[in-house]
Structure formats: C-alpha cells, structure tokens
Amino acid sequence: xxxxxxxxxxxxxxxxxxxxxxxxxxxxxxxxxxxxxxxxxxxxxxxxxxxxxxxxxxxxxxxxxxxxxxxxxxxxxxxxxxxxxxxxxxxxxxxxxxxxxxxxxxxxxxxxxxxxxxxxxxxxxxxxxxxxxxxxxxxxxxxxxxxxxxxxxxxxxxxxxxxxxxxxxxxxxxxxxxxxxxxxxxxxxxxxxxxxxxxxxxxxxxxxxxxxxxxxxxxxxxxxxxxxxxxxxxxxxxxxxxxxxxxxxxxx
Amino acid sequence: xxxxxxxxxxxxxxxxxxxxxxxxxxxxxxxxxxxxxxxxxxxxxxxxxxxxxxxxxxxxxxxxxxxxxxxxxxxxxxxxxxxxxxxxxxxxxxxxxxxxxxxxxxxxxxxxxxxxxxxxxxxxxxxxxxxxxxxxxxxxxxxxxxxxxxxxxxxxxxxxxxxxxxxxxxxxxxxxxxxxxxxxxxxxxxxxxxxxxxxxxxxxxxxxxxxxxxxxxxxxxxxxxxxxxxxxxxxxxxxxxxxxxxxxxxxxxxxxxxxxxxxxxxxxxxxxxxxxxxxxxxxxxxxxxxxxxxxxxxxxxxxxxxxxxxxxxxxxxxxxxxxxxxxxxxxxxxxxxxxxxxxxxxxxxxxxxxxxxxxxxxxxxxxxxxxxxxxxxxxxxxxxxxxxxxxxxxxxxxxxxxxxxxxxxxxxxxxxxxxx
Numbered sequence: 001x002x003x004x005x006x007x008x009x010x011x012x013x014x015x016x017x018x019x020x021x022x023x024x025x026x027x028x029x030x031x032x033x034x035x036x037x038x039x040x041x042x043x044x045x046x047x048x049x050x051x052x053x054x055x056x057x058x059x060x061x062x063x064x065x066x067x068x069x070x071x072x073x074x075x076x077x078x079x080x081x082x083x084x085x086x087x088x089x090x091x092x093x094x095x096x097x098x099x100x101x102x103x104x105x106x107x108x109x110x111x112x113x114x115x116x117x118x119x120x121x122x123x124x125x126x127x128x129x130x131x132x133x134x135x136x137x138x139x140x141x142x143x144x145x146x147x148x149x150x151x152x153x154x155x156x157x158x159x160x161x162x163x164x165x166x167x168x169x170x171x172x173x174x175x176x177x178x179x180x181x182x183x184x185x186x187x188x189x190x191x192x193x194x195x196x197x198x199x200x201x202x203x204x205x206x207x208x209x210x211x212x213x214x215x216x217x218x219x220x221x222x223x224x225x226x227x228x229x230x231x232x233x234x235x236x237x238x239x240x241x242x243x244x245x246x247x248x249x250x251x252x
Numbered sequence: 253x254x255x256x257x258x259x260x261x262x263x264x265x266x267x268x269x270x271x272x273x274x275x276x277x278x279x280x281x282x283x284x285x286x287x288x289x290x291x292x293x294x295x296x297x298x299x300x301x302x303x304x305x306x307x308x309x310x311x312x313x314x315x316x317x318x319x320x321x322x323x324x325x326x327x328x329x330x331x332x333x334x335x336x337x338x339x340x341x342x343x344x345x346x347x348x349x350x351x352x353x354x355x356x357x358x359x360x361x362x363x364x365x366x367x368x369x370x371x372x373x374x375x376x377x378x379x380x381x382x383x384x385x386x387x388x389x390x391x392x393x394x395x396x397x398x399x400x401x402x403x404x405x406x407x408x409x410x411x412x413x414x415x416x417x418x419x420x421x422x423x424x425x426x427x428x429x430x431x432x433x434x435x436x437x438x439x440x441x442x443x444x445x446x447x448x449x450x451x452x453x454x455x456x457x458x459x460x461x462x463x464x465x466x467x468x469x470x471x472x473x474x475x476x477x478x479x480x481x482x483x484x485x486x487x488x489x490x491x492x493x494x495x496x497x498x499x500x501x502x503x504x505x506x507x508x509x510x511x512x513x514x515x516x517x518x519x520x521x522x523x524x525x526x527x528x529x530x531x532x533x534x535x536x537x538x539x540x541x542x543x544x545x546x547x548x549x550x551x552x553x554x555x556x557x558x559x560x561x562x563x564x565x566x567x568x569x570x571x572x573x574x575x576x577x578x579x580x581x582x583x584x585x586x587x588x589x590x591x592x593x594x595x596x597x598x599x600x601x602x603x604x605x606x607x608x609x610x611x612x613x614x615x616x617x618x619x620x621x622x623x624x625x626x627x628x629x630x631x632x633x634x635x636x637x638x639x640x641x642x643x644x645x646x647x648x649x650x651x652x653x654x655x656x657x658x659x660x661x662x663x664x665x666x667x668x669x670x671x672x
Contacts, residue, residue, distance in 0.1 A: 016259070016297055041260065048300035052325055193257035193297060200255075203490065 004220055005088030005138055007031040007058075009079060011066060011123065012093025014041045016192040017142065020212035021090065022049055028216075031058040033083055035075075036093075039063045066093050067115050069122045076126045087134075088219065089127055091120045091141040094160075096194045102156040109156050116160035121167050128171055131180045138219055140183035141168055145227065147186070148236045151252045172224060181222045187211050188232040204231075253287055259297040261314050261405040265375055270661035272375065274399045276316060276343030280350065281538070281548045282636045283665040284398045290663060293403055295345055301325070302406060309411040310368065315345030315404040320532075327524065331411040332469070334366040338580070340529050345404045350634035351396030351594040353584065353601075355445040355467070355528070361587030362596040364395035371406035375661030379405070384590075393657035396591025398633060400667055402659045418470040418479060419445070419527045422519050425511065429460025429563055436583060439466045445528070447582050451507040452566055452575035452604060453500065460566050461511060462578070467527050482523040488535035496542040496607045500573045507578060544608040546576070549617060550595075550632035551602055551624045552584060558600035561627035565602060565620055572616045576605040592654045595632045603635075614638065633666060644670050 008025060010018050013034035022032055026049055034049070036042045042061050049059045060083070064075050080086055097112040120141055131137035146154050147161030165184055172182035189195065189205045206229055214228040227233040242250070254269060265272065273287035276295050295316035302312035309331045313322065319333060320340030326332065337352040346352075351364040360366075369383035372394055380402075382391040394401045422443070426432045432448050439446055443466035450462035473479055531537055538546065553561040562581065569575045580603040589596045604620075606613050621643055624631065630647025631639045645651055651670075658667070 040262065044261075044300050044302075047302055051301040051304045054306075054329060193259050196255055196257040196294070 004028065004030060007033065007083055007086050008088035008090060008138075008219075009033040009035060009083075009086055010090045010092060011035045012091065014038065014045050015092050015194075016208040017187065017190065017211050017215070018090065018092035019045060019048075020208045021092075021215045023052060024212055024216045026053045026057045026059070029057050030088075031085075033060045033062060033079060033086065035062045035064055035066070035079075037063065037065050066119045066123070067111075069114070069119060072119070072122045073126045076123065076130065080130060087131075087136055088138045089140065090215065091123065091139075093119065094142065096154075097157055099154050099156060112156050113160045113163075116157060117163045117167075120164055124167070124171060128175060128180070128182075132175055132178050135179040137179070138181045138183065138222065139171075140185055140215065140219065142185045142187065142215075143168070145186050145188045145232050145236055149239055149247070153252060183218050183223055184225045185215055185218060185228060186226065186232065186236075187228040188235075253289070254291040256291060256293050257297050258293045258295050258316070258403070261298055261300075261371070262379075264377060265373060265403070265661070267375065267661065270375065271663035272403070272659075272661055273664045274315070274345060274349070274403050276346035276349075277318060277341055279339060279342045279346070280634045281546075282634060283669065284350070284634055284636075284667075285346075286665040287663065288665050295343060295403075298405065299343075309413060310408060311411060312406060312408045313344055315348070315370075315407055316343050318343055319347060323524070326411060327414070327417040330413055330415065332414040332524070334410065334412045335360050335363040336528055337363075338529065339532055340525065341532060341535075344407050344409070345399075348395055348404060348407060349397055349399045350632075351589055351591045351596065352634075353582075353596045355447045355582060357587075357596060358440060358446075358583055358585035359444045359587075361585065362396075362589040362591075362594055364590045364594060365587065366410050367395060367590075368408040368410055370394060370404055370408065372401065373403040373405050375402065375659050390657055392590060392592050393654055394591075396589065396594035397654070397657075398593065398664065398666065400658045400662050400664065402662060414469045415472045416470055417482070417524050418473065418521050419467040419524055420470040420519055421465065421467040421522050421527050424464045424466070425462075426464060427461050428458055429566065432460065432462065432464060432581070433559065435464050439464065440583070443468050447580055449510065449578040450566065450581055450602075451511055452569045452579040453504050453507055453573070455567075455570040459570060460563065462581075463511060465527075467522070469524075470521055473521070477521075480521055480523050480526065482525050487533065489537065489539040492539045493542045496544065496546075497540045498546070498576055498607045503575060503577055510578060541607050544610075546608055547606045547613060547617060547637065548635040549604045549606060549620060550635040551620070551629050552595065552597060552599045552632075553602070553624065553627045553629040554597070554599040557627035557629075561623060561629065562600060562602055564623045565604075568616070568619055568623065569604060574606050574609065574613060574616055576607060579604045592650050592657075593633070593648055595630065595634065597630070599629070636666070641670055641672065 014036040046059055046061045094116045102109040143165050144161040146158040147165045150158050168184045190211055191207050211228045218226045269291040271290040274295050275285050275292040298314045298316035300314045304311045335354045347363045351362045353362045372380045372382050424435055445467040448462055448464045450460055454461050582601050584596050584599050586598045
C-alpha cells in the first residue's frame, strides 16, 4: 500500500475547501489535476497554485461540467490518458440548494440530487473500477453531516449526501483488500460562500482551512469516515439517538 | 448587516445591497470595519496570488489574502513584506485601507509606500486600475481610505529581499521615560525594527520604564548554528472571559515580570514571526477583556511635542490605574505616507489599551484626547470607536478632499459617525 498519493485529481476544485486543500497538498509536493466548470475561475486557481508551488509541484487544469453525467466516463478516461500516475481523487463538487425551492418543484429537487449525489456516484463508478484494476489509490468524497439524518431545513441536500454516504460505505466494503481506500468526509458548519446566508456565530462554525487540514490528514491516515472537525462525531451520534417521534417535532 | 462572501475579483456589485463595506479579517478594533444596516463584502475568500516576479520581488495578489499567508509563501523564497504591523492575521486589503505601519517605519515608511498599483471596483461598475500615475487622486484616497473608496480587488506590492527567516534581536531595559529617547536614537541607525514596551502602571521615578526591543534581518547562519524553528503553534481563548482579567493587579504583576525578565543587553536569533508577532501566539487574546471588551487608544504626536506629550499621557494613564499591559511606543520617520487619510506621520506613536469600565474609562480617554490635541497629534481611525468629529477633522485636515473621493455607495459606521 502506498503512502500519500503522488498525483491527486480534485473535482470542484474552485470551492473554498477544495482550494485550501489543494494549497496544502502542493506544499507537500503532491502533483494536482484541478477540475472545475468555470474556465475563468479555474485559471485564477491554477495561477495561484502555480505561484505557490514555485515550480516544485505540477498543477494541471481540466474544464468540465460535472452535472453532465453522460460525459463523465470519457472525462476520466481522458484524464488518466494524460496522467497515468493519477492515484488519488477528491470529489468536492456540489451545491447547497434552496430547500424551499426544492419543496416547490420536482425539477429543482431532482437537479440538486443530480449535482450532489448522482454526479459523484457516476464518477465513482468509473474511478473505482479503474483504481481496483490498478490495485491502488485513494478515493475521498466530501459528504456532509446533513446526510446523517433528515432535517426539515435541508432534507433534499441531506438525502443526496446520505445517499452518497451509503454508496461509499458499500464501495469501501467492496474495495476492501484491493489496495484502494475510500474516505467519506463529513464537514459540519464551514464559513464558505455556500453558507453566507446563515447566522455564522458560534463555536460550531469553522474556517475552511481547518477542514482542509482534516482532509489532508484523512488521506495520510487512510481513514474511513471522518467528521470535520472531530466534534461532529459525538454530536451526530447523539442526534441519531433521538427517537423519531421526538425528532420530528424539533425545528432543525 | 447583510454579508456577501466575495470570492471572485471580476464579479460586479449589485446596487441593491448598498451601502457596502469590505471586511477582511476583522482585526480593526473599532467601527471602521462595521457597517450597521448595510452590506459587508467578506474578502477572505478572494485570496489568490496572481503573478510573481522572482527577480524583482514584485507580487500581484488579491486583496483578501492574509499577510501571514503571503509570508508563509514568500519567506522561504527569500522575500519579506516591506512593512508588517503587530499581527500577521490581517488581509492585504486591510493593510492598504488602514495604511498600516510597523516597527521599521523610520526606514520603510507605511505599507502604502510599497503598493505599486491596485484594482478598485467602484459602485458605478467601473473596475479601475489605480496607481501613482493612473487615477492618482483615487490611489491616494484608497491608501489609508478605510475601505470607503470602493472594493480593492488586486494589489501589486514590492517586497524586500532577505537572506533568511531569522532576525537578530536585542532587548534593552530602561528605568524611566527619559532614558528611552537616547537608546532609541542610538539603536535607530543600526536596527530598522524598534519598539519600546512601556509599563504604563509605573509612576513617579519609574514613570515610563520599559524595554526597548530592536531587530534586524539576520544574515545566513553558518552551518551547524542552532537556529530557532517556527512551529506555528498558537493557543487560543475559545470564548469571552466572564469578566475582564485585565485589572490593576494583573497588569502590575505582568508588567513587572516582563520588565525584570527582559534579557540583559545581548543578542539572540529569533524567527521573524516570533519577533514581530508576539501576540499572534495567543489567538483571540481580546477575549481576556471579557464581554465588555476594551478601547484601544493609538495616537501619534509630532516630534516637537512628543517627549512632553508622551510623559503627560503616561502620567495621566498611571494616575488612573486603568492602564493595560505594556503600551507600545514607536518612532515614525520622515518618509511621507502616500494616503490622504494616512495615520502615520513624523513623530512618536503610542498605543495603549484600556479595559472598558464604562464612563470612567471614557472620561480618561477624553482627558487623553485633550493632551493629544494640545500636542497637535491625531488618533488612528483604524483603532477607534469613540473619537469626536472635531478630533478626527483636526487630525486629518484633508478629510474634505478625501470625502469627495469616497464611493457614494460605500460607507461604514465609523464614516457615518464622522459625518453626522
């Protein structure tokens, strides 16, 4: 089993958490392939990463719309053709939907499920087979604490992330012994553009840098399921213990 | 206050959300970074490096990048920010907007002197490139402009070459205020970074006793020299203390220990961070003041009245027994600050912090105002929550010219307080 991967592909790389993680990996000499939809923002990211790397690590960019599920197998094929030594992936793409709009129309709801679950699961189906055949690699996916239980405030997002978590559980079990590690990352409240409309005071809110450090550590230690930061594990454990007749009354 | 995470330097402003104000890392201890009833543009996510010329040390970066982030990247390559304040947890945009200064003001001037050009997003939709030649008026208003001229999106800076991330430092104790001036003059030529830490509780013969701390960038050390490593560890206060831990007893004890513990004259090597940012080791240190917080009092007195003025300020502070840990005193050199509203100007700057004890504290600060005004000095708007309109206008006589350059859709609680 190898240590930290030599070349990691980051999907949804322009997000705050992904960007911070990319910077940490570069500082450790890991080569990166950054994937995102918006070419202009992707260029800003690669400029930044290139200067920070100072020629010590490689950074390459791939523009792709990850909501276009049919194109994902070809996308991965083209990436491994270009970078045969890719042995790590971080899936960081997704969106935090407007729950009210998801409740109003099925199209919006389905779109969010597609972006937050189906896209990652499609991509993982291709990547998992590839890594399994090569008997190496680390697959890490950013889920959410919202996926641990359905809340009235964001259950569409929660359902997508929950589906993803169960998919990863099965995948992890299937790939056990194959040399491939599958990591489920579950961040809690993070101060990013995705959460700008929340009241973000309080001890539970953390900066994306802290989550990024947790992701790098999870890769180094090849963990299975990681709560970021750690304190969400006992919180979610307690949350799951609340009986449903009580839980349904809570305005969470 | 509505919050918008500003991640994209090319994004447009939507007029519906005015009045705007940029908020970087929120380290101004005052209301220059507050915008009650308006919108805060959070710039921390706009923190990318854009270009770097490793030959000249000129860097282009987005305004939300932290100085500490820049240092982390540039120091190993032999480049250093030309001016840093007492914390590295501020953004480049904030450093420009407050035209911050450091311990090396005598030789380097203020931060704004090292800014070559910027991009400024105005509420008109224009995204202007501003510099000493292009839109020079707006450039001069934006440096030290408290974020009121628009949103700074890009800053081009010139860094200085250093041969290591170490500093050679020296501490010299002085038993009373009169002694510090000579030491200061003597060290000035050889040591670019100097700061005097003053025990503002001490009275009488000991009035203004303290420790002068000097530093300069160290040459490369010969192989085998034991060098201090920077571990980057810091502790933090996770919540507000239930009441202020800063009182006359704790301050007296702390200051006495600091004074006695100062090493005898002698040189040692310190990491840049350890030397220039001692307070960064205790994150959220302001919480020791409890929920009521504290008032910073950062003033500058012109040279002609500096010695008498500082003495009077310290006397009044010591008599009040409200003084806080170590006051900081620095000399501002003659290099002019480029901003219309820049705080640094030739003279001596004294930074005091006071636990908020309500009216008693405000009365003391009003007395200090009288001393500063009589000496022809000014207060730092970036560290103020209470100065009077008169005090501001006296300290910044060009405020009317500045006001014409303010973006009409930008404002802050401070600016509204100064323009009732």
